[in-house]
Amino acid sequence: MYKTDICILGAGPGGATTALHLAQKGISSLLIDKATFPRDKICGDALSGKVVNELRRISPELPELFSxxxxxxxxxxxxxxxxxxxxxxxxxxxxNYKPEEDAPAGYISKRIDFDNFLIEQVRLRPEIKLIEGADITRYERQRDGSFTLSDKEGKIQVEAKLLIVANGAQSAFTRHVAGLQQEPEHYCAGLRAYYKGVEGLDKDNFIELHFYKDFLPGYFWVFPLPNGFANVGVGMLSSAISSKKVNLKKEMLRMIETHPELQKRFGNAELIGDIKGYGLPLGSKKRSLSGDNYMLVGDAGALIDPFTGEGISNAMISGRWAAEQASNCLEQQDFSAAFMQAYDKAVYNRLWKELKLSRQMQKLLNYPWLFNQVANKATKNQALAETISCMFNDLDLRERLKQPSFYFKLLFN
Structure with missing residues (x-):
């Protein structure tokens, strides 16, 4: 039996980040994961500049350590x-980046390695009790609002005043206790495979997103990895898969085998391991992220970017705010749903504008001719190319994507 003020379910980037921020505040926590690290996680493996910033917020030296x-x-x-x-x-x-001088804006790393990097930081903190290999399946609420948790065998039992749920897209707590349901219009299915020997990877490790007209509104990706590996996959809205009766695995292999460019690049490539599937609950609508004595973090709170499919940075951002809210809860000894609303507000103040814009960009895939026009113009117009580049770091510039005048000028200038 473990008694704790704060229990964090899930030790991926969201849960680990929460625990590390709490430790920085001198607050103890119990961090539980059903796996034993290092463990694999099906993902695109891209770590954006937002991830680098969140590492820095945990500790200034972490980005350099990871590099x-x-x-x-x-x-x-x-x-x-x-x-x-x-x-x-x-x-x-x-x-106008200079790889030999500038610090990298982002990285690509297998999740088995990145998540373990964070767990190694967790292991250094005496404030964090890490339990691995424990699959929590029972959640019982006590009269005072706190939770009693246990695994299938009843070997592990936990009493916690505050539960921070960061155990991913398939979280049973999210569905059965928090009441967040899977909605095909706001859910994406993806496949991921590892290949070795893919030709034509970018020398500066640009990630590739291919929007083939015979696979819209889905996309095909290739992300370079160390040692000649590449993360290769596809993603599509669940509603589109259902309406078009798409078999993702067949489509992915078909594109590799028949699209002339891919056929050439994958001619001598070797599939390493299996092609694996996963689900992405998208942050394309606002949901309730908290309730009495609990908060949802990362994929468990459906905070994945609707356009890029990125979830790691948003998990870490929500984990940081969960730690802040948990600190306030302990200070005030208030774990009520009303008090917890400050967490929802903080997370959406930071992320909603970005998620909403990504939803608009996602809808652009319904207009492939417009996508073609933007790409064609940008390759010939340096000012436009620079503007689009800045859009990835400047939300005010990205707002232009919502304005009809942006496309009018693009088409007729």
């Missing part, structure tokens, strides 16, 4: 968007 782990990561300097018409739009994360 030294050269066997497990590659620095990434941007994104290649390949339009339905085959036009490549290259968007650096920083315009």
């Amino acid at each position: 030294r782990e050269q066997a497990v990561q590659v620095p990434s300097w941007g994104i290649h968007f390949i339009s339905p018409g085959g036009q490549k739009l290259s968007v650096p994360f920083k315009y």
Whole structure:
């Protein structure tokens, strides 16, 4: 039996970040995960500049520490968007970047390695009690609002005043206690595979997003990894998969085997391991992220970017705010749903504008001709290319994507 003020379910980036921020405040927590680290996690493996910033918020030296782990990561300097018409739009994360001088804006690292990097930081903190290999399946609320938790066998029991739920997209707590349901319009299905020997990977490790006209509104990706590996996958809204009766695995293999460019690049490539599937609850609508004595963090709170599919940074951001709210709860000894609303407000104040804009960008996939036009113009117009590059770091610039005048000028100037 463990008694604790704060129990965190799930030791991925969201849960680990929460525990580390609490430790920085001198607050103890119990961190539980059903796996034993290092463990794999099905993901695109891209770590954006937002992830780097969140590492820095945990501790200023963490980005530099991670950059030294050269066997497990590659620095990434941007994104290649390949339009339905085959036009490549290259968007650096920083315009006029210099790899030999600038600190990387982002990285690509297998989740087995990145998550373990965070867990190694957790192991250094005496304030954090980490329990691995414990699958919590029972949640019982006590009269005072606190929770009693246990695993299937009843070998582990936990009493916690505050529960921070960071155990991912398939969280039973999210569905059965918090009441968040899977909605096909706000849910994406994805497949991920690891290949070795894919040709034509970018020298500066730009990630590739291919929007093939025969696979819209889905996309195909290729992300470079260390040691000649690449993360290769596809993603599509669940509602589209259902309405179009799409078999994602068949479509992914079909594109590799039949699209001329992919056929050439994958000609000598080797599939390493299995093609694995996963679900992405998208942050394309606001949901309740908390209630009496609990908060939802990251994928458990459906905070994944609707356009890029990125979830790691938003998990870490919500974890940071969960730690802040938990500190306030302990100070005030108030764990009520009303008091917990400050957490929802803080998370959406930081993320909603961005999530809403990404939802608009997602809808652009319904207009492939417009996508082609943007890509075509940007390859010929340096000012437009720079503007699009800045959009990835400047939300005010990204607001232009919502304005009809932006497209009018683009089409007729």
